[in-house]
Amino acid sequence: AQTKYYLGFYNEAISLFKECIDYFKEENDRAYLNSLHSLGLCYNRIGNYAWCTVTNQIGIDEGKKLKNLKMEPYFIHSKGINLCGKKNYQAAIFKLTAILPSIQNNKDFANVSVAYFYIGKSFWSLNHKDKAITYFKKVDEIFKKEKYIRPDLREGYEKLIDYYKGKGNTKSQLLYIDQLIKVDNILVQNYKYLLKKVVKEYDTKELSRSKQEIENAMKLRTIIAFGIICILISIIAFLIFKHFKNKRLFEQVMKRDTKLPSVPKIVNKTVAQVISQDIEDGILKKLVKFEVDNRFLEKDMNLARMANLLNTNTKYVTRIIAKHREKKTIEYITDLKINYIIEKLKTESRYRNYTNKALGDEAGFGSTQNFTRAFKERNGISPTYFIYKLKKSINAGN
Missing domain, CATH: 1.10.10.60 (Homeodomain-like)
Structure with missing residues (x-):
């Protein structure tokens, strides 16, 4: 069932998880609750949000009945993701933010990353893009540290690229294009089949082309900036040179004797014998x-x-x-x-x-x-x- 879920065969996984639930209900409490949790995730993935909600609530109730509350944070986590799918974004943010500390205490970086992504996606959908970006960056921090990523989290990188493109921040745009290329390389290795189903705003070729365009634009700006600096230095050098030249010329004029001589000099030479x-x-x-x-x-x-x-x-x-x-x-x-x-x-x-x-x-x-x-x-x-x-x-x- 987990393999089918991992590969994206959600309907087949649902059938198998139902068998697991029937079997583990009497055999293993933790496996039973895990199966309920995974079943809820499958319903969410196929867009059956109502059954996901029902399954999560059953999981919470069964955990309390069995006095096993270790899975409760994960059912609430699943509820938060499901609320995002139902476009109930404020509730999704509330649920996921409230449950994050419990999952962080379990050192479960994978589900922490998923929570960050869906909080970010909810903020983005509410047009609170600055807040959303903060959470998408947290997803990237976990990716850089733990190399954890899965196909649905990929969208966060597209949002980061679009956000910084809109801001005209080519440096950050290029940074997250590079990160998305790294993400895609891992997803191709680990989720080759499932990745085909992911709707991408940027495919690998588009990312490479955008990266090249940004790098070329940055090089051009660097050249222009260097040129402007050279021109400014030349202008400053010219002005300094002109200042000292004018100062020197002024001093020369001041030293020059501009008075008429008191007794004008008469040179006793004849002018080529033409004038007497x-x-x-x-x-x-x-x-x-x-x-x-x-x-x-x-x-x-x-x-x-x-x-x-x-x-x-x-x-x-x-x-x-x-x-x-x-x-x-x-x-x-x-x-x-x-x-x-x-x-x-x-x-x-x-x-x-x-x-x-x-x-x-x-x-x-x-x-x-x-x-x-x-x-x-x-x-x-x-x-x-x-x-x-x-x-x-x-x-x-x-």
């Missing part, structure tokens, strides 16, 4: 006056206007600036403008509150963009950053 010495000296004196009077601040100052101010031609202006200031004309004018603004920022606090537009207008630039571009090209930092660092330096007392 007298004319050259005269133009150079006018150039110095141009610098001292800040005529370079005038809007749209260019070569033609300079030549007009110096009372000479553009060719002479270009050659004299190239020789005595070692710059091209526009570069020379722009440098004077930028140095003027830097000197004002260093020495006069009101300029530090000017906008870029106001500073550009003060220096005679045609537009704010022209000013900020020229400032950055010559100093490597923007006027905004320079003013920020300058204020910070002054406040720190440097």
